[in-house]
Amino acid sequence: MKRFIGFIKKEFYHIFRDRRSLFILFGMPIAQILLFGFAITNEINNVDIAILDNSKDSTTEEIINKIGASKYFSIKQVITREVDIASVFEKGHVKAVLNFEKDFSKKLIKDHKATIQIITDATDPNTANTITNYVNAILQQYQKELNKDINVAYQIIPQTRMVYNPELKSVYMFVPGVMTIILLLVSAMMTSISITREKELGTMEILLVSPLKPFQVIIGKVIPYIFLSIINAIVIVMLSIFIFNMPIQGSLLLLGLESVLFIITSLALGILISTISATQQTAMMISLMGLMLPVILLSGFIFPISSMPMPLQIISHIIPAKWFIIILKAIMLKGVGLEFIWKETLILLGMTVFFMALSVKKYKIRLE
Amino acid sequence: MQDISFEVKPNELFGIIGPDGAGKTTLFRILTTLLFPDQGAATVAGFDVVKDYKKIRNSVGYMPGKFSLYQDLTVEENLNFFATIFGTTIEENYDLIKDIYVQIEPFKDRRAGKLSGGMKQKLALSCALIHKPKVLFLDEPTTGVDPVSRKEFWEMLKRLQQKNITILVSTPYMDEAALCDRVALIQDGKILQIDTPKAIVKHYHKSIYNVRSANMYQLITSLKAYEHHHSVYPFGEFVHYTDKRSDFNPADLNAYLKSKNLSHIYIERTEATIEDTFMELAI
Numbered sequence: 001m002k003r004f005i006g007f008i009k010k011e012f013y014h015i016f017r018d019r020r021s022l023f024i025l026f027g028m029p030i031a032q033i034l035l036f037g038f039a040i041t042n043e044i045n046n047v048d049i050a051i052l053d054n055s056k057d058s059t060t061e062e063i064i065n066k067i068g069a070s071k072y073f074s075i076k077q078v079i080t081r082e083v084d085i086a087s088v089f090e091k092g093h094v095k096a097v098l099n100f101e102k103d104f105s106k107k108l109i110k111d112h113k114a115t116i117q118i119i120t121d122a123t124d125p126n127t128a129n130t131i132t133n134y135v136n137a138i139l140q141q142y143q144k145e146l147n148k149d150i151n152v153a154y155q156i157i158p159q160t161r162m163v164y165n166p167e168l169k170s171v172y173m174f175v176p177g178v179m180t181i182i183l184l185l186v187s188a189m190m191t192s193i194s195i196t197r198e199k200e201l202g203t204m205e206i207l208l209v210s211p212l213k214p215f216q217v218i219i220g221k222v223i224p225y226i227f228l229s230i231i232n233a234i235v236i237v238m239l240s241i242f243i244f245n246m247p248i249q250g251s252l253l254l255l256g257l258e259s260v261l262f263i264i265t266s267l268a269l270g271i272l273i274s275t276i277s278a279t280q281q282t283a284m285m286i287s288l289m290g291l292m293l294p295v296i297l298l299s300g301f302i303f304p305i306s307s308m309p310m311p312l313q314i315i316s317h318i319i320p321a322k323w324f325i326i327i328l329k330a331i332m333l334k335g336v337g338l339e340f341i342w343k344e345t346l347i348l349l350g351m352t353v354f355f356m357a358l359s360v361k362k363y364k365i366r367l368e
Numbered sequence: 369m370q371d372i373s374f375e376v377k378p379n380e381l382f383g384i385i386g387p388d389g390a391g392k393t394t395l396f397r398i399l400t401t402l403l404f405p406d407q408g409a410a411t412v413a414g415f416d417v418v419k420d421y422k423k424i425r426n427s428v429g430y431m432p433g434k435f436s437l438y439q440d441l442t443v444e445e446n447l448n449f450f451a452t453i454f455g456t457t458i459e460e461n462y463d464l465i466k467d468i469y470v471q472i473e474p475f476k477d478r479r480a481g482k483l484s485g486g487m488k489q490k491l492a493l494s495c496a497l498i499h500k501p502k503v504l505f506l507d508e509p510t511t512g513v514d515p516v517s518r519k520e521f522w523e524m525l526k527r528l529q530q531k532n533i534t535i536l537v538s539t540p541y542m543d544e545a546a547l548c549d550r551v552a553l554i555q556d557g558k559i560l561q562i563d564t565p566k567a568i569v570k571h572y573h574k575s576i577y578n579v580r581s582a583n584m585y586q587l588i589t590s591l592k593a594y595e596h597h598h599s600v601y602p603f604g605e606f607v608h609y610t611d612k613r614s615d616f617n618p619a620d621l622n623a624y625l626k627s628k629n630l631s632h633i634y635i636e637r638t639e640a641t642i643e644d645t646f647m648e649l650a651i
Contacts, residue, residue: 006448203438208425210450
């Protein structure tokens, strides 16, 4: 046991003395979460808009106040003539103009209908689309408030019709995927590199010619990374909760246990990679090409699996990350318990056992 | 490896001498249980290399040819680590490594990767010795090490021998062979000869001559063109020459070389070395 602890201590020295691996271990999770959370997002914030209010009555004022008060928009300009619309866009000051028709309030009361024109700058189609959706949401909200007090339904007709989900936050979708990638990378790539490094440096020869048993070497290699991966998982969940206010719907304990399971799956993959590669570079290439790419492309992290061609859908079944992402989304977003994800958990468990058995079988107690 | 058989006596300093690619490392890897022999059997410290490999791994020390220590660990951490995995401590066997370790102790907080070649070698030896092995395997320990450190290293091996450790050492340097108790000359996976260095040299039955002249290159080509030559090898500042005839007279050779326009000719009888023997056997 003392031998084993000595070995693990040595592993921690390696990790903490290698700046590159430290950076991959702790810099990457934070960078990726922040990157996906802030930069790669479909949300809008504080978009500059202009208002053209042709009726200037109490209803339009109320709507304008609501829009201005939301954090999504800030009213940059108030224009008075239709001809000015083109010029504000040309100057590029605003992304959208809201054009209220004449006698808005009167029409709303008389015809139970009034129209707002939402004009957006479509040079950036995604933003334009999102702006439209957000304005619609605010209008619908207002409409609900109106109809609450009055029996007759008043209708403000928006010119675009799209279903808008006010709860849709892109970061919620990215967190499970990013977490999967990071756990896989840290566990599989780092272990396989650290085992092949011993082969490359020739220290594996000495380790083999020592009373240390091969499985002790492997477990000793793996334990530090289990520990670090768990810390990583905690950091990621904390970041999502405290920076992105993402509520974790399900049980944190279940989330933790499933994560540990996936970490072990990845470690088994890492050991397997190290048994088939002789150098650190090979190990890294196999980890990146063989693990990262399929995870990004085929796990449902970015591209939905259901819209893939059939052969790719079949391939996606053998990617452990796919099942883990399903589990994560279920626990984090839907808040379901084990009774809904036992099937996925079992598949993951089976894969882990399979990879473990394979790598134990392939592990050499001698040189080639 | 083909048809080899040898025995190393307890507490012997046994040298495996041969050029690169002769099979020295393969032999060591088989004996340290890192490789399976395709056929044949070997025992180390009384244990079979195939069946009892675990027991062998407990009782041998192995220093591979490549500098295989952890570059990012300090001198002390490396030693500590190897002591721990062999289930011992530095203190326990300190007397064994003391001679060697005191030389690198001033640098004990330095990372192993930043040591000089000679110091790395001393550290590697300390690490291989820390668990007091019965048999020590040193695979080309002096390759790439400066002459002074090499000399020191052999002195250390001599001292270790006094401490009841059997040492097998391989080297491509013929001059180191003379320092072993017995040597095996090995080439292309075959053992050419096993004996004490003195006996090996004694077996060399031909007379060897040191030959020198102003133009060494022309001297070698001329000697090789000489009809009676048996072998011609450059050896330091001389050429080692042997003749086919048993009644060889150096004056004849001198006359021949003069006829080839060589000047400052110098011919002198010399003692055979292990290298001469090796070259003779290897042909």
